[in-house]
Amino acid sequence: MNKFLSFSVKKEVKLRHSAPQIWKVVSSPGNLELFHPFCKTNETIKWDNPDGKKDKLEYLSGLTYFRDFYQWEENVGYKLFIGTKEGKKSKVEWKITNQGKTSFLSIEIFPYLSSKYPLIINYLLFFTVVKPKLKNYLLSVLKGLVWYMDNKEPVKENQFGKHKWFSKVS
Numbered sequence: 247m248n249k250f251l252s253f254s255v256k257k258e259v260k261l262r263h264s265a266p267q268i269w270k271v272v273s274s275p276g277n278l279e280l281f282h283p284f285c286k287t288n289e290t291i292k293w294d295n296p297d298g299k300k301d302k303l304e305y306l307s308g309l310t311y312f313r314d315f316y317q318w319e320e321n322v323g324y325k326l327f328i329g330t331k332e333g334k335k336s337k338v339e340w341k342i343t344n345q346g347k348t349s350f351l352s353i354e355i356f357p358y359l360s361s362k363y364p365l366i367i368n369y370l371l372f373f374t375v376v377k378p379k380l381k382n383y384l385l386s387v388l389k390g391l392v393w394y395m396d397n398k399e400p401v402k403e404n405q406f407g408k409h410k411w412f413s414k415v416s
Contacts, residue, residue: 253372256354257384265344269321281390283405284412305412334358
């Protein structure tokens with residue numbers, strides 16, 4: 247059963263850079279290694295292919311997700327599915343909005359609805375666990391992008407704090 251919650255988590259950041267400058271970073275192969283504070287590796291599987299782009303994201307925690315891009319609009323954004331290789335996938339949308347010398351980048355995650363639980367349990371889990379954790383996660387990723395764009399140097403592991411799901415377990 248392939249359902250998505252009608253719920254989503256979205257965060258946005260303002261950048262002092264043009265849409266093409268942001269696009270150059272977020273659309274390059276292996277881009278997450280530059281600004282994602284929980285990324286151990288971001289290996290390209292298929293990038294210069296007209297049928298779509300795919301990559302593999304290994305988190306500091308050891309969790310490995312695969313990203314399968316299904317919509318790609320230059321200087322605007324992309325949409326993708328993310329999840330384990332054979333497992334359930336969540337939908338993610340990256341969108342750049344240009345406003346002169348500044349731009350906004352938003353990331354919105356539509357988490358997968360588990361068929362293991364009734365709708366009410368999914369609802370409670372989303373608002374009490376998933377949404378707060380994903381908000382924190384997205385804020386760290388977006389802060390990482392701002393850091394990289396402004397300083398032209400990659401972020402450090404957990405630069406903006408650790409995350410229970412994606413940081414290395416101590």
